[in-house]
Amino acid sequence: MALYPDFPLSTERLRLRPFTRGDVDGVFAYRGRDDVARYLFDPPLSREECALAIQQRTNQTGFLEEGDRIVLAVETAEDGNLVGEVSLIWRSVEAxxxxxxxxxxxxxxxxxxxxEATNALLELGFGAADMHRIYARCDARNEPSWxxxxxxxxxxxxxFREHGLFKGLWDEEFYYAxxxxxxxSLRHA
Structure with missing residues (x-):
């Protein structure tokens, strides 16, 4: 199943859209921070690393085969301020x-x-992408995420307790689905 959604995806206060080369400074503003990188696999990114990441993300806008991902910039509808990013990865075609x-x-x-933004991706995943199950994971210490x-x-x-080394320490990870x-049923409650 191929899926290439029409962008932007709009919510009440946000627009989710593909990344552009003009997003480098906006992404660097958060991906270059130690507090943001704390629970990410990457260390804080340099401006150049952000530019390379965005170059990859500009093509991550649809599903053609397992492993494909949709990675979108999240901006406020009111002023177009880049506030973050969301992603949906097609992990299993069969399941x-x-x-x-x-x-x-x-x-x-x-x-x-x-x-608001992740609800829009759940809508895409369970709607147009016809997924059966969507999961997310995070470091067990990342309370805002879980x-x-x-x-x-x-x-x-x-x-998962101490299941792998992460930045030199034993990692504990939560999986939610x-x-x-x-x-x-939650949408119609």
Whole structure:
């Protein structure tokens, strides 16, 4: 199944759109920060590394085969301010599963932007992409991230304790998921 959505995806306060070369400074403003990189696989990125990442992301706008990803810039509808990014990865064609991810600038935390943007990707995943299950994962210490998963109606399915080394320390990770039927019932509740 090929899926190339029409962009931008719009919510009440946000626009989710493909990245452009003009986003380098906006992405560097959050991806260059230690506090943002703390729970990411990458260290803080340099401006040049952000430019390379954006170059890759400009083509990550649809699904053609397993492993493809949609990675979108999240900007405020009111003023076009880049506040973060969201992603949906097609993890299994046969099992119709995807993985949801997000990174937001700390200056914009606490405003509901992450909830609003990730709900738009759940809509895409369970709607046009016809996924059966979408999961997300985070470092167990990243409380804002797992609280977001709970706000989305996801349930904690796993807690992996000291399952791998992450930045020189033993990593603990939470996995959360939601099924299409569960998501539909939450929307109609």
């Amino acid at each position: 119709r599963q995807g993985e949801l991810g997000w990174i937001f600038h700390p200056d914009h935390h606490g405003r509901g932007y992450a909830t 609280r977001l998963m709970e706000r989305l109606g996801m349930r904690r399915e796993a807690h 939601i099924l299409r039927d569960e998501w539909l």
